Amino acid sequence: MTSPLPFDSELAAVWPRLRRFAYALARDAADADDLAQTTAEKAFKSFDQFHAGTRFDSWIFRICRTVWIDTIRSRSRRGAHEAPPEAAESLGHDPTSATEAAIDLGKAMAAMQRLPEEQREVVALILIDGFGYRETAEILDQPIGTVSSRLVRGRQALLAMLGEG
Amino acid sequence: MNEEELFYAWLDGELEGKEAEQVAARVAADPALQAKSEQHRRVEAQIRGTFDPILQEPAPPPQFSSVNVLDFQAKRSEREARRASFGLPQWAAMAATLAIGIVAGQFVGNRSGAPIESRDGRLVAAASLDRALDAQLASAEGNGRVRVGLTFRDRNGGICRSFTDDGMSGLACREGQDWRVEGLFAAPLGQQGDYRMAAGEDPRLAALVDERISGEPFDAAAEQAARDADWR
Numbered sequence A: 001m002t003s004p005l006p007f008d009s010e011l012a013a014v015w016p017r018l019r020r021f022a023y024a025l026a027r028d029a030a031d032a033d034d035l036a037q038t039t040a041e042k043a044f045k046s047f048d049q050f051h052a053g054t055r056f057d058s059w060i061f062r063i064c065r066t067v068w069i070d071t072i073r074s075r076s077r078r079g080a081h082e083a084p085p086e087a088a089e090s091l092g093h094d095p096t097s098a099t100e101a102a103i104d105l106g107k108a109m110a111a112m113q114r115l116p117e118e119q120r121e122v123v124a125l126i127l128i129d130g131f132g133y134r135e136t137a138e139i140l141d142q143p144i145g146t147v148s149s150r151l152v153r154g155r156q157a158l159l160a161m162l163g164e165g
Numbered sequence B: 001m002n003e004e005e006l007f008y009a010w011l012d013g014e015l016e017g018k019e020a021e022q023v024a025a026r027v028a029a030d031p032a033l034q035a036k037s038e039q040h041r042r043v044e045a046q047i048r049g050t051f052d053p054i055l056q057e058p059a060p061p062p063q064f065s066s067v068n069v070l071d072f073q074a075k076r077s078e079r080e081a082r083r084a085s086f087g088l089p090q091w092a093a094m095a096a097t098l099a100i101g102i103v104a105g106q107f108v109g110n111r112s113g114a115p116i117e118s119r120d121g122r123l124v125a126a127a128s129l130d131r132a133l134d135a136q137l138a139s140a141e142g143n144g145r146v147r148v149g150l151t152f153r154d155r156n157g158g159i160c161r162s163f164t165d166d167g168m169s170g171l172a173c174r175e176g177q178d179w180r181v182e183g184l185f186a187a188p189l190g191q192q193g194d195y196r197m198a199a200g201e202d203p204r205l206a207a208l209v210d211e212r213i214s215g216e217p218f219d220a221a222a223e224q225a226a227r228d229a230d231w232r
Helices: A006-025 A029-045 A056-078 A105-113 A117-129 A133-140 A144-162 B003-011 B017-028 B031-051 B068-084 B090-094 B100-107 B127-135 B203-212 B220-228
Strands: B116-119 B122-125 B146-153 B159-165 B168-175 B178-186
Touching: A006 A029, A006 A056, A006 A105, A006 A117, A006 B031, A029 A056, A056 A117, A056 A133, A105 A117, A105 A144, A105 B031, A117 A133, A117 A144, A117 B031, A133 A144, A144 B003, A144 B031, B003 B017, B003 B031, B017 B031, B116 B178, B122 B127, B122 B168, B127 B146, B127 B159, B127 B178, B146 B203, B146 B220, B159 B203, B168 B203, B178 B203
Parallel strands: none
Antiparallel strands: B116 B122, B122 B178, B146 B159, B159 B168, B168 B178
């Protein structure tokens, strides 16, 4: 009886990818589901700012990323749950990961969590979702060169953590 | 991009033409680079492979069209209703006006002929109001008491129409085959006998239209086209 409105159709089309992106950014499944949900609500409320004819996926991924950054900031203001700042430096020294060829989601999420935020989002957008460098630069509002160099560092760190050495 | 970045950009298929050829030649001539590209491809495919099953999970997206649209709007009204504590349902609070008690009684009901019905917890146009919203153009002189004012698309892309009907003015938006009443305002006391105010003139209705409208109201041609398309 209720026909879907454009927002709902747009959201439905991108929802599985949005969830996957949330899982790539967030620490655990509960965080990821919250993130996807909050993103959908924010996007709905600001749907009038979406320009028809532009990419809805880029638009909502950008919102998702902003929501996530806000979440992290408010957590670190509260002093809870913050990632240890030395995480980036300790990459590549996990003795358990380098030997196993197969990885599961938990391990992949843990590895992603050890990346600095700005590398993780680039890896999530390009390597996991398959956005191009240019779209990624637009979503993140960063120069393409910045995206490219963050991607290099992020994927090298992942290889060190998850690769066969 | 430096040489390393070029290598990875090539790996991701981001390079074209001459640049791509140069990196490909460099990799072809260098076994270490070949190994490196293999390794990255393998590990990155593995990472994708661990995240991809999320795409198949039965986790339906949240829906906003059917419930939340009015819920956002109703929040304020709910607060007002609680403050007033008349024990009236939400829709009555939406038409926050002194006259509502009197007017709503004759307007909203499930008796036959009532222009607004409560159905599944929603207020929808019924009887003469439903017929007018379905069929009547703003330009129609008509003999009926319903006048249709503005027709427009709201920010979700649905079609809404403002109306006046015997002492009330309001806004209804298309939802499936129904016109869901999104706002209902009684005319000021003393003006109800001959309420011929153009829809949109009531400042509360104008504010509601302002809040909902995306772009400009339909002109006569767009309105007619929308009717021909069953208000989709």
